[in-house]
Amino acid sequence: MRTDRDYYRILGIERSATPDQIKQRYRELVRQHHPDVSPNQHAGLGHNTFLQIVEAYQLLSDPDKRREYDKVWERRSATQTAASAGPATQTAQGGNAVIATLLSDATRYFEAKNYGETGRTCRRILQLDKENPEAYELLGDVYAAMKRNEMAVSHYTMAQQFTQKRKSEVGVKIDNLMKRQEKDIHEAIHGKPVYKRAPVIAIASLTLLMLALWGMSLRDSPPIEAFAFLDQTPFRTLMLFWMDAFLLGLLLAGSGALERYDDEMLFDLGAGQSPKNAPPIGLMIPVISILNFYLAVIAGIIYGLMNEKFSTSFVKAALGLFLLGLAFAAPHPNALTQVLLFGTGPAFAIMCAGWLISDVIRPHW
Secondary structure (H helix, E strand, O other), rough: OOOOOHHHHHHHOOOOOOOOHHHHHHHHHHHOOOOOOOHHHOOHHHHHHHHHHHHHHHOOOOOEEEEEHHHHHHEEEEEEHHHHHHHHHHHHHHHHHHHHHHHHHHHHHHHOOOHHHHHHHHHHHHHHHOOHHHHHHHHHHHHHHHHOOHHHHHHHHHHHHHOOOHHHHHHHHHHHHHHHHHHHHOOOOOOOOOOOOOOOHHHHHHHHHHHHHHHOOOOOEEEEEOOOOHHOOOOOHHHHHHHHHHHHHHHHHOOOOOOOOOHHHOOOOOOOOOOOOOOOOOHHHHHHHHHOOHHHHHHHHHHHHOOOOOOOOHHHHHHHHHHHHHHOOOOOOOOOOOOHHHHHHHHHHHHHHHHHHHHHHHOOO
């Protein structure tokens, strides 16, 4: 058993971490540093880091080995503290003043986007104080700005290890970088999504066509007597409403108001906390909406919040569909309730079809 390495620091965890916390942190780091993912693997750095992570987890996950390791490490730390207590006390005041000045300089360099000088200044600080959290955090900011996510997470983890005041703020930065890294991996595998807007003439034509269909719905037509729950609704109005719903999906997605359906509704990147066999919400919502539009909206919002993938595009689509239904139903007061209660459900499923078709033809615009 090696005792010359701080395995807690390698994993970026507290010494009081529970076995579950150790396991969770290990899994996060494996996703970052696995040789198949790490951009440093060709230089040998990613492989060495990965081996240290595995070594740290194997030791700390074994209660007996961890107990023995903690005892040896505590004795070594106590000896080093006693040996350095005298000189450290004498030079602390002057050293802190120099570090404070260097931190001020590094912050100024970073704000001016002079990342090279920021990095050099932070490394000078760490030569004076190897456990300075501000220097580690600033280095993390530099690497994040340079989009070197793995190095940024590594330095943020070190900062978290040595700070109490900003532990949660640094944790937020790590979470954001992890999400960015997952997105980069997803795009590397599946390709970067294409977000193009339809030509202006196409958007204008769709808008005019929707207005024309709405105008046609103003004419009276026989009600749908075959279904009691639609017996006050003009057949022409309902059919034209559903046709406009399809065009609305095309229009909103084509104009850029809605992001791609697979990203916003299938939740490829945000469903990590959902059960493995759970169907994508983007397939469930249209089915639920056929039965009840409002139940589908509530289900979509709850699902998104639970999976930390709240979709503003979904809310825009639902709101747009409701307003469209109101526009078609308002000229027919007797049918207002029936259209909004029973007509909006199928209309939303039809609109989602338009949204999907718009995504398919986006790359060809």
